[in-house]
Amino acid sequence: MAKTIGKMAEKTPSVCETVNGLLDKKGFTYQIMAPEDLHVFSQLSTGNIIQRITIPYFGAFAVIKYRLKQIYESVESLTDEELGVSTLLAYNGVTVKQESENFLSLHWTADPISDMVSDSVVALVLNASREMRKMVVDSEPVVNEEEDTKKAEKIVYALLIFLFVDVKYREDGKLVINIYGNVAQLDKESRKVKSENEGLKERVKMAFRRIRSAVKPMGQF
Known part of the structure; x- marks a missing residue:
């Protein structure tokens, strides 16, 4: 048995409602509390790690x-008042800024979801840069297409897990x-989705189409 305390105890959860918090054990007593209450009910404190990365990019921010x-359905346009630069907020966690004509910067608070989102944004920017270079340079760039395809597949798989959580590979390479309890099977080669649940089928099909169009390396994936 665990007791909720602090802000967690202000509202009684309904049946089957998911409760998220920190579990604190003191002897044989268990307590669940909100992260911001940790310093109130214990001698511990929490902290955030702010991540920042700079990516070369010479194209249009649009x-x-x-x-x-x-x-991502949640992409918000902002303006950095201090720098006066174009800014995007992706999935309420990762900030993308065009700080100059030569590079973009990403800022986010480290956590599993934001880290995954930032990885996908980095891959997206690098692929966009590479595609634009192919349009303006006649000579063929040196690109390891096999390695890029493997990286793209990993990113697609990670994004599918981010969206649907329970995603597994079958022996034949298809994704389940x-x-x-509602199951969908995705064939990445044919891009076909099979499921008895029509809603899930269309949701998986749309998600895979969006991810593929944004992450594919040089049109090879």
């Missing part, structure tokens, strides 16, 4: 915005997505 919207 291209990145368009591609981000293909993957399970949501509360």
